[in-house]
Amino acid sequence: MTRRLWSLVVVLLGPLAMTAHAELRTTHVSGNVYLITGAGGNVAVTIGDSGVMVVDAGSAALSGELLAEIRKLSTGALRYIINTNVDPEHVGGNQALRAAGATFTGGNATVVGGVDVGAAIVAHEAALLRVAAAGVPVAAQPTETFYVPKVDFFFNGEPVEVMYTPAVDDTNIAVHFRRSDVIVTGDTFRLDGYPLIDLANGGSIQGVLDALNAFVDLAVSDTLAEGGTMLIPGHGRICDEADLVRYRDMLTIIRDRIAALKERGQTLAQIQAAKPTLDYDSRFGRNPEWTGEDFVAAVYASLGT
Numbered sequence: 001m002t003r004r005l006w007s008l009v010v011v012l013l014g015p016l017a018m019t020a021h022a023e024l025r026t027t028h029v030s031g032n033v034y035l036i037t038g039a040g041g042n043v044a045v046t047i048g049d050s051g052v053m054v055v056d057a058g059s060a061a062l063s064g065e066l067l068a069e070i071r072k073l074s075t076g077a078l079r080y081i082i083n084t085n086v087d088p089e090h091v092g093g094n095q096a097l098r099a100a101g102a103t104f105t106g107g108n109a110t111v112v113g114g115v116d117v118g119a120a121i122v123a124h125e126a127a128l129l130r131v132a133a134a135g136v137p138v139a140a141q142p143t144e145t146f147y148v149p150k151v152d153f154f155f156n157g158e159p160v161e162v163m164y165t166p167a168v169d170d171t172n173i174a175v176h177f178r179r180s181d182v183i184v185t186g187d188t189f190r191l192d193g194y195p196l197i198d199l200a201n202g203g204s205i206q207g208v209l210d211a212l213n214a215f216v217d218l219a220v221s222d223t224l225a226e227g228g229t230m231l232i233p234g235h236g237r238i239c240d241e242a243d244l245v246r247y248r249d250m251l252t253i254i255r256d257r258i259a260a261l262k263e264r265g266q267t268l269a270q271i272q273a274a275k276p277t278l279d280y281d282s283r284f285g286r287n288p289e290w291t292g293e294d295f296v297a298a299v300y301a302s303l304g305t
Helices: 003-013 060-073 094-099 125-133 205-218 241-263 268-274 278-284 292-302
Strands: 025-030 033-037 043-048 051-055 078-082 120-124 144-146 150-155 158-164 173-177 182-186 230-233
Touching: 025 060, 025 230, 033 060, 033 230, 043 060, 051 060, 051 150, 060 094, 078 094, 078 150, 120 125, 125 144, 173 205, 182 205, 205 241, 205 292, 230 241, 241 268, 241 278, 241 292, 268 292, 278 292
Parallel strands: 051 078, 078 120, 120 144, 182 230
Antiparallel strands: 025 033, 033 043, 043 051, 150 158, 158 173, 173 182
């Protein structure tokens, strides 16, 4: 079990009513879609006649504040929670948000009589297998999973595509709100550091680049490469295609530098000493738990022999 998943188990098996104070902020992104920051990872919310759909659930400690912020946007039924990965800052609020919602049943009618199980939690089947094996409470586990490359919904008047994008690990998904023209990328694209590649659970640098290139193909920029399709990263501000391309190019450059040094027979220690991330570390290498050296080690290992 990875350290991040163990942290999730500890949080979810402990009391949900934890003392926490944070300043949450809501920003309109485009169309029906809003971004809520400050609850852990970024939380995307779409509101409309169908109700409320949330992409990621923030941390458990801030689930009450997050729900209150969602209710400022809409008092409609919370129908779906989509998990882009299994990290605590993205799924910690699953149980509380699920309990506050209501699932669609046959004919788009909700269950009545007090037996509704709450909002549906949507994730890739790899996420369910991971959290179930880790002992996460059933009430916080995904209720609707898929194994195909993509599933879709028609919600709040627009197609919503949920895409499987194994990258940082094998649970990653992204969500494309087609009419609003917003892509929620999860931690495959983040502005607070290098991607936390989990080698033990299917993560790889090539998977990250493949997913980023897929996002680039979907995104369309406006005048002078600004505006157009909006992207909500796992952490950080709202972005456009130009931001995404710069991030993709950075990771490609670092991957190519490490690959070239590895082909020359250099060891991991020698490559780390050469500092192939040096020109990017001032911005992306400031996390003491995932430094430029840690990222280099993950890329080195994922490149194979």
